[in-house]
Amino acid sequence: MIDRPTAPYNHILIYISGLPTRPLTPPSKGPDAMDLSTARQNMITHQVNANRVTDPLILTALADIPRERFLPRSLWGVAYADEDLPVAPGRALMEPRVFARLLQAAEVEADEAALVVGCATGYAAAVLARLASAVVALEVDPALAAKATEALTDLGVLNATVVTGPLAEGYPDQAPYDVIFVDGMVPKVPTALLDQLADGGRLVAVEGTAPIGRGVIYTHEGQGVGRFAAFDAVVGRLPGFDPQPRFRF
Template sequence: METSTARLNMVKSQIMPNRVSDPLVLEALGNVPRELFAPKAMRAVAYVDEDIPLGKGRFVLEPLITARLLQAAEIVPEDVVLDIGTGTGYSAAVLSRMVSTVVALESDPDLAAKAESTLIELGVDNAVVITGPLAEGCPRQAPFSLIIVNGAIPHVPAPLRAQLADGGRLVAVLREGPVGRLVVVERHGNAFGQRTLFDTDAPLLPGFEPAPSFIF
């Protein structure tokens, strides 16, 4: 099957039937070649609704989870986005079609290099890839009107909250035990609110493990 047809089928058969209707989200997902961000051995199944393993506990999130994260973010074209755990850059490429600026943060240097080269190959000129610890965010580029976390995390670290602009929001899957919930954190001045939208799941994103407590 041609990849353009596979992308169209992904949007029409996987995403739209699952209550994703934001036209910005649908257009972006329908036009970014997901297969370029997958390992060569996985490219033939790039449009199956499954996570694509990248090694080292990392994944390209399945299309539906990506779509639901983006729809929950209520994206507007003026957004400046911190894309945490971009992996090989698929989420950054999708976001680049929807917002003014994307800062794509990746902790693994090899994945970051792949993300940068693929974004350049696609001619993306409003996204930059930065290598660094995921839980620390990018304080030098802050504040951000939107932060997207590409994977499940046990909690939202304080540094990420602090990097939200006033009126900004952070979208992530919080997992407590086996249960994952998609949440939106919003900043209003120095106050933060959190809304839970629905139960969902995503692979745990390395780098957010709580520090072990000291035991005498």
């Protein structure tokens, strides 16, 4: 078992300057650390708390982890906006209020193992790593997986591992999982993911097809799996979950 980190992550801004021979107009550096810290707290107050997320461990993790680190530098100024933010063609970081609501619904315990399906650049994995004992972060895009690995390493996240593979198949090599977090919208959660839940395990996802979606919780108990639709939500879709067309004569 890997111990989860207990201290806040630190991030350092490094500026390299030359020795100009005449006055130069300094380049724009974008928002500074203080601006981003204020935006992070405003996100928690006006988006997360306002959406009935009150778990103190989740709120602390959201306050400590720099969401901007998982975005292109050009988007740092809107890192804490209440919307999905693009990280690659067809891929996005989930909007904060839905992300936090799903996390709270998962009821993650400190001694549990978690799987993130569609981790993109790794933000969900970083937050879950503060709540769970160990996290497997599954990504289908090798370029995004590399960015996730780099970001998690830079932030000193030691209990999350990034792996690559088809998202709809999950990652059975490390199953079963106490928590599965589907980091995007899918038409329907496939049986292959539900089969990787431990007894008592929970899977949270947004199911549907835009513009209609629901935040759902699946719970594995004994020989059965229950489903509860908790709230309305629409977020960016994950690739690889569209139903296969049926062959017709």
